[in-house]
Amino acid sequence: MASNPVSHVQDIPLVGIAKDYSLLFPRIEKHEGHTELKWDKPLLFEGSVPAYFTVHGFSLLIVAVLLLWGGFSAVRGVKSRPAEGRGVSAQLFEVLIAFIRDDVAKPAMGPYAKKYLPLVLTFFFFVLFSNLLGMVPILITKAPTSNVNVTLCLAMIVLLSMFVLGIKEQGMGHFVKNLVPGGLPAWILVLMYPIELLGPLTKSFALCVRLFANMCAGHIILAAFSGLAMASDGSYNYISLVPVWGMSVAISLLEVFVAFLQAYVFAMLSAMFIGSFVHPDH
């Protein structure tokens, strides 16, 4: 129906949330035996590829707000008071920042640690806050990192920064030369270059899948246990709720530990990967 090649181009109005804030909350539908909660997904804009404002997007916004608020209050605490009387968030952030700087960035990146510390800190705090947001019981937010698109974007950022920062630090010639081990005859280089270029791709992809799967698996296990409780719907079987509650509590505690651990592992591995390109050890 498009007689004109550009007739599919439309305006992009921001419909959805801007018009109707009640779309943020679920609709409660009462059927005969059970009630269901249904979320309407509002369209962000209408185009050929529709984008929805889902609960993951809402959680990302909340993570951004928390990070900005925490960061600014930490900076305010550091600037205004002397060394002993700093604010709570400044001390909290300082412990984590010192830990990342001394144990993660310096061993991995060497002399470039101070220059690229903000990048590693961004990864660490974003992943930490995102993972922990999924553990809060009452809110409707899911963890943003349990969406594979978010972790894929993080892994793409790591991949991009590996190549871009490597080229920036070493220059193009040295970068290309350092990709393969030294002292190889010329005919084997044709084989080695694709393999060496595949390395960062696989590592970034592994970063993405590791974070996504760790965050998703915990929630799937919790959903399975809750399904056990909900399967006894209608029968008076209350004793089966006790082990369900116990396992849910135990697995939630394990998930909190996994949240911290995965944030640390993501930051550590990204620092190591970027460090291996920025500061290659011969």
Place this chain on the structure above:
Amino acid sequence: MEDANTISMALAYLGAAIGAGLVLIGAANGIGKLASSAVEGIARQPEAAGKIQTAMLIAAALVEGVAFFALIVCLMIVLK
């Protein structure tokens, strides 16, 4: 052919379940060996406990990442 569809779905579920179990064997084996040598290293040199713990955590996360790859594949089979 309802029978062929059901049989193929049943085989897919069976494959996913057996696959998840095999992944579990491999991952637990690897992490167990890792933990045993880490604990042995700490027993020999208690002052290097911090570094050994850090290395153990990183290696455990890497091995678990590989296990989660296979878990995602199994889940994708089941949820299709």
